[in-house]
Amino acid sequence: MLFFKPLFLFFLLLMPFCTSIDTIALNQQLKDGDTLVSKDRKFELGFFSPDNSSSSTYVGIWYADQPQKTVVWVANRDKPINDSSGVLAINRYGILVLSAAGNISIWSTDASVHVQTRSTFVAQLLDSGNLVLFEENKSESFIWQSFDYPTDTLLPGMKIGFNWKSGLELKLTSWISENNPGTGDYSFRIVSNSTATPLIVVFKGLSKYWRADPGVWPNFVSNDEEMCSYFTPRENGSVARAVLRDYGLLQQLKWSDADDQWKETFAAPKYRCDKYGQCGANSICSPDNVNLFECECLPGYEPKSVNNWNQRNGSDGCLSKRIGGLKCGNGDGFVTVQRVKDPDASIEAQLVKSMSDKECEQACLNNCSCTAYMSIGREGRIDCMTWYDDLMDILVRTELGGDLYVRVDKIELGKHTSKSKGFLRQRGALVIPIVSVLLALVLIIVFACWRHKKKSKTKDYVEVDELEETRRHPELQYFDLSTILAATDNFSLVNKLGQGGFGTVYKGQLPNGQIIAVKRLSRTSGQGVKEFENEVALIARLQHRNLVKLLGCCIKGEERILVLEHLPNKSLDYFLFDHSRRSWLEWDKRFEIINGVARGILYLHQDSRVRIIHRDLKTSNILLDAGMNPKISDFGMARIFQGDQLQDNTNRIVGTYGYMSPEYAVFGSFSTKSDVFSFGIILLEIVSSKKNNGLYQEDHSMNLIGHVWQLWREDRALEIVDSSLESYQSEEVVRCIQVGLLCVQEDPEDRPTMAAVVFMLSGEASPPGPKQPAFVFRSKPCNNADPSVSKESCSINDLTITKFQAR
Template sequence: MLSFKPLFLFFLLLTPLCTSIDTIALNQLLKDGDTLVSKDRKFELGFFRPDNSSSSTYVGIWYADQPQKTVVWVANRDNPVNDSSGVLAINRYGNLVLSAAGNISIWSTNVSVDVQTRSTFVAQLLDSGNLVLFQENKSESFIWESIDYPTDTLLPGMKIGFNWKTGLEWKLTSWNSKNDPGTGGYSMRMVYNSTATPLFVLFKGLSKYWRSDPGPWPNFVSNDEEMYSYFTPSENGSVARAVLSDYGLYQHLKWSDADDQWEETFAVPKYRCDKYGQCGANSICSPDNVNLFECECLPGYEPKSVNDWNQRNGSDGCVSMRIGGLKCGNGDGFVTVQRVKDPDASNAQLVKSMSAKECEQACLNNCSCTAYMSIEWEGRIDCMTWYDDLMDILVHTELGRDLYVRVDKIELAKHTNKSKGFLRSGGLAIPIVSVLLALVLIIVFACRRHNKKSKTKDYVEVDELEETGRHPELQYFDLSTILAATDNFSPVNKLGQGGFGTVYKGQLPNDQIIAVKRLSKTSGQGVEEFKNEVALIARLQHRNLVKLLGCCIEGEERILVLEHLPNKSLDYFLFDHRRRSLLDWDKRFEIINGVARGILYLHQDSRVRIIHRDLKTSNILLDAEMNPKISDFGMARIFHGDQLQDETNRIVGTYGYMSPEYAVFGRFSTKSDVFSFGIILVEIVSSKKNNGLYQEDHSMNLIGHVWQLWREDRALEIVDSSLESYQSEEVVRCIQVGLLCVQEDPEDRPTMAAVVFMLSGEASPPVPKQPAFVFRKSPCSNTDPSVSKESCSINDLTITKYQAR
């Protein structure tokens, strides 16, 4: 019989040790399959293959103990090992070296070290994600560290900028593709010269692709040895990183333990106007331009190509209207263009400590000066003057600075005359502030008095609406006004009906046409949902969202007053065999992009993150020019702070547009809306409803049918037969993006920022996985006893009943 002690030792030998190694010392080898793990198991270093089907092997660092391998640094990114023979070790010269079969050197730290000290050299992986090399007796002084050579990722504390002493430049460079960590075509760098303020520039190859606002930044350091800005997470303690994607998107990402995925907190460039020089020289790019063409010429300039401008292509920019150039000192002056991003400072000069008046005079005295700007920088007022063309100007409603553009006396007179009413500077209307402010104050005061007089305990009080996001511009209508406008809710004025009530067309006494949404007394939407919709729509300002004009709350009546969109909803055209031909491909593609931008605004760019939860073609309304606007926010939810996902026992929305995790488990997130958008996109391409049957055995819905055609390389067969012409490449890209959006796992679905990029053609969509709900099974089917008949939506109306889990 074995004694206890030998038996214990026997099992101890069979049990793998739980301790992790975070260092490589001289004469130690790290082979393919081995890893280093940092002290507190935050990061891991080892060999990896981005594509499991490939033999290309790299040494990299990734987050430890995460369900997915997120690589943050790659050593041999441009020189992979082509088999499993790779070995990482410290050589006799004190360098960390990666070699392959035949002792072929693949990569090295390549630093000069003093080997005469007879000290042992050590490489260690720190909990910061930094791989460092040092002499054992000088562990506080690093010979080399990986954070000095970033690849596509910044970890907290990592820098972008310059080390003047060592000659190092800290910059990011994208991967070639998702499965190729080689140096890609995009780079993020700090750009600085002595005549301008520093800024970040995203390059595509050698060309500028995006440009930040100039500093100062909160994490900016500048001294005799270094100039840099370092990455800091928005929330202390959160696991966060910044990454430059292979398609040119710079993102700040935060890890969600609850959702086991990365959540985007910031991204650029997001809009067409963000792209460098989108409108060419001497122009302004305005993402919320009411004319839907984002480009406008600066004062004193006109389109270089009128034909291109009419075709909504402003890349050639604008040229001066001055014949023979500006005649210096001949009555010329400046027109103010309010709140814009500084023009590119490549052809600018910065003079420190100069007042605005002195700056104006300095520019006026130099005939080559085209514009100037007074800049507050490090507690002083500086003067920036531009010469030659003005590039990359973007409207900033909140953060921008005033730009003073030089014009001749004729142009100056035009703008002086306009200032009697509205001064237009480069297409930006500048109202006479004092008059309008007085009017606004009068209206707000009157509205508040009216509501205080009409309050009863049954009403939603003004203060309650203010707490939920009430805007002072919101009007409050008497019920008598609404009744008169709609002819007592006449059936003749009925525009449509949804799950929560009926929408009527109305006309106010000033002849303004409105849409009146009357909450049904028997609907599932109560006071909370109504307050929710009012609060949400009132704070949302985007050209692809329906605008709220006001509301009415009297007794049991709860009414929304919205802008009237004359062309009804998208489904009105798509699913009618006669009307669908009115939507050619160009218009459909505009609608797709408009809806995508609207959802992106909700998810990322509005003051709060908003999940719509009921996106469908009937909730996409069309204005007079057939431009899309997202409507019906009764079921929307606000996410606060770090919240990435929520769960509910009350399933609301429309079957056919619901994501699987929401329909089955009640979980919703931004990826739920992405799923719904994917359905809408495919419906727009095909003019077919997702809930239809598209196989002989009636087993497959639209998404399943599209997926089958996609796999057989026959995707274009789904395109609406009424489309006489279209760009095949553009349509296929839309179908591919749609399939990416409806993948079963929310983690696999792209963000709306990525969707917008892919639709624009700026990024190549990856290969989609099989979508959810490929095989059609009605939620009201008798084969599913867990769902009651009365819980199901009929005729695509919104679901409002509770159902068992």
């Protein structure tokens, strides 16, 4: 018994240290190394360093018991402590103070509530993630709470907006970078407007960067005490947060216990048209526009700068065509722009509740300053919104959009019939003259006769299977085989431009003198009719300056031929991997090519009408035009993702050795992150002029990825830069190398999206530190491979893999 008594006392003394503490009381201190843990171990508060060094220390709150530290709030974000001397304590005035060596005050709550100095105060970390300060025995009445001072993260129950009683504005502000929690350039806040509806906006500095769709942000409250929006998870009970990234992206994320990681449930701005005022004033931005340019002027307006507009830059917006302004009551009316996001209501707009559509129209018509109106259904009633100046930030919203009525004069009104454009409709005082209708009918009849006559003359031009393709893709031009044979001199070897896994490409010239590229499908390839039709259907839909343009096709018997624009400077690998030609690519041009390829892939992933996974991105599929501008080609292996589909699997692995992501090469799983991996390889090859499947290091054990990764860890990344480059910006090159390493990380979830890649390359976002990449060590060459592995599983040089052995 004498032995057990001291043992019992030992464990009794040990017990307080094994129990988590969630409070700091008066005369208690929290030092560097100590933490508070909320009652149910959901959140933890303590000292941390974002880059795991002691040079900059902060007090913050993060999720407890998660594999990676996810910080949701920072106290001294703009004033780090440079050593481990930090102490957090409550002073006798009820103020929570963070101090450093020499009792220097770093941060404090500065509570505005006057309390008696004899009171006892307590700071507590709640399971909601809220750090609260209160008088003892008055735990329901907070003197101060961290939820009133958000940093870059919203937790469930937190708000953004205004508290009229306290005078506080609650807003998110981004970190400066991933490793610097200081106040960054972006903020997420509510903009109050007494004459219209409040706006929820992401700002970059003082400029609007993204505007939420009015009325769709959840849990909006406006009363005498506050005007705010509460954050709630999309799924009840889930662990969720909203975060404003250092590059301006607002994300909603949900924790997945199955994968031990955060999953994105919402992100904005995600597409080019999502950015505020992408096309300037009085214009429409259409993310699904089939043209190269997403901007279009509103009815009655014309480009402010025709030169910029022709160069696909619509930021200047549009001006009214009317000289001297609109003359009221002179036959003016409205043209309807269908299914669009409401224009910015903070610019000379007014909301009138409970007004019918007809009354709203008349109210705008009676006011000569009114430029547009919209009837909005909310809370079981119809409200009227009218605008009196420039119309900003309008974009097509196929599902959520409403109809905007834009005021035009009688001349402009006459140009828009009920069938003139897909999203435009006439509405107003002017009735279309019968003569115009009759004239239109005559033109239609004449055009129909001309088409019939033309088809009768060329009835042998298109065969039965071609007619079927024409019905499917009426925008395509179909060429007769004899025309193709004449253009290529019967597929002469002299005209051969190159050869890929699915066929050979020839240079050709049409009778009108136009130079073309003719891709002839190999009859022995694995592509076949299905892949050919897939490529035709895909390229016909794609219109982007960094994608090869499809001019037409030819289908005759077993012949399947694509007619493409001819790019005179061949492919990127033709220059990169040639000892003499690589010097023609100076760094500025290489950086332009990197950005062009990134924008092209971003278009495929996010900005086109369908989400497309290329699956065979490589330097030989990056063609160069006369100005050495890059264009992505070869869509024979591409796949379309439907709706919210994020990934897919296949038993038929296709692609090119050295460019395939590990999850695709091994498991047949592909997604947008597979293309991101391939882009990372292309980027590193552009910087170094070295092939990824080459051999590096003395023992020849590493490929390019492994070589770059080793140099990066040793802070010698610039040694990989092509020696033929005489001058370059070191900071820009290092950023590219870092982005390349981020893209080739082993876990697809760790790889950035192409939107994030474009941001990082532009310098608008700071790239995070990369993790271990995939395929660091080069596999054995095919001629020394395991005899159980078929040589068909290897791809020689740049040939495409079209067949794998069963696994």
